[in-house]
Amino acid sequence: MITKSTFKPLWYLRNPHLQTLLANVIHPSHPLVTIETIDMPDGDSLDIARGTATGTDTILILHGLEGSVKSAYAQRLINTLNRLNKPVVLMFFRSCNGKPNNKVHSYHSGETGDLRAVIDYLKRKGSKRIALVGYSLGGNVTLKYMGEQQTDESIVCATTISVPMLLNVCAQRMNQGFSRVYQYGLMRRLIKKVQEKQGLVSAAGLPGKPESLKTFVEFDDTYTAPANGFNSAQHYYQTCSSRQFLHDINKPTLIIHSKDDPFMTQAVIPDEQEISRQVTLELSSHGGHVGFIGGGLMKPKFWLEQRIVDFCLQHF
Numbered sequence: 337m338i339t340k341s342t343f344k345p346l347w348y349l350r351n352p353h354l355q356t357l358l359a360n361v362i363h364p365s366h367p368l369v370t371i372e373t374i375d376m377p378d379g380d381s382l383d384i385a386r387g388t389a390t391g392t393d394t395i396l397i398l399h400g401l402e403g404s405v406k407s408a409y410a411q412r413l414i415n416t417l418n419r420l421n422k423p424v425v426l427m428f429f430r431s432c433n434g435k436p437n438n439k440v441h442s443y444h445s446g447e448t449g450d451l452r453a454v455i456d457y458l459k460r461k462g463s464k465r466i467a468l469v470g471y472s473l474g475g476n477v478t479l480k481y482m483g484e485q486q487t488d489e490s491i492v493c494a495t496t497i498s499v500p501m502l503l504n505v506c507a508q509r510m511n512q513g514f515s516r517v518y519q520y521g522l523m524r525r526l527i528k529k530v531q532e533k534q535g536l537v538s539a540a541g542l543p544g545k546p547e548s549l550k551t552f553v554e555f556d557d558t559y560t561a562p563a564n565g566f567n568s569a570q571h572y573y574q575t576c577s578s579r580q581f582l583h584d585i586n587k588p589t590l591i592i593h594s595k596d597d598p599f600m601t602q603a604v605i606p607d608e609q610e611i612s613r614q615v616t617l618e619l620s621s622h623g624g625h626v627g628f629i630g631g632g633l634m635k636p637k638f639w640l641e642q643r644i645v646d647f648c649l650q651h652f
């Protein structure tokens with residue numbers, strides 16, 4: 337089902353770049369979390385950040401590209417759930433905990449194996465019911481996981497925000513206009529990670545000098561694809577884009593999306609017949625990329641957190 341979102345932007349924040357940038361610049365206080373390390377089946381590891389509440393119902397957050405528990409959107413949601421005394425866990429993708437991982441590959445938009453390993457770990461630690469919340473790249477991973485096969489019975493629902501559902505379209509969009517500013521910042525961080533693992537990269541036969549790369553397509557063609565078993569960037573995009581998995585989702589899933597998202601174009605938005613009956617796509621005309629700042633003139637309101645919490649708790 338495709339519906340109109342209830343989100344209404346502040347009148348002076350209709351610009352998608354203002355929505356996107358301010359939502360990242362305005363940081364809340366750092367949430368109270370404890371860090372746990374999970375060993376992966378391939379000998380690597382990743383970390384999770386666990387909130388202050390305990391219980392058997394857990395909200396599991398998947399951050400976006402180069403995100404972490406330091407991302408403003410993650411901090412706002414964790415703080416909200418801590419205040420509500422609701423158990424919350426953030427999954428750091430490999431290499432996003434501030435140190436390089438020990439494999440040539442780290443993470444990508446379609447890596448659902450690590451998500452499954454984290455879910456299994458949480459179940460062993462006492463979680464009975466789990467709600468997934470994925471932002472941007474983490475949202476693509478979430479939707480792919482929800483649709484690629486029968487989900488674990490512990491998964492009760494999923495919420496995703498600003499998802500690049502067609503990766504090739506998004507990669508092209510990020511190399512146009514002001515969006516190149518976002519690409520530049522993210523590329524610098526991705527290149528630094530390759531440089532930190534230059535020994536592993538060289539041993540795998542991948543080229544050096546990542547600093548010569550300028551676009552996501554170039555980076556994915558040179559590193560992401562070969563390091564993760566894909567033939568090319570386009571093969572990676574085609575295989576991992578989440579839009580093709582939406583019709584197979586069999587658990588309640590909410591997709592929050594803005595038509596003016598500067599990380600993509602409206603070409604990523606699926607048609608009604610592409611999504612299953614369990615999926616609700618809430619579209620707004622404004623909101624930017626993981627922005628959605630509403631409220632009043634003197635008191636801006638971050639709308640996302642309440643919408644996410646309402647949906648998750650509705651299904652617990």
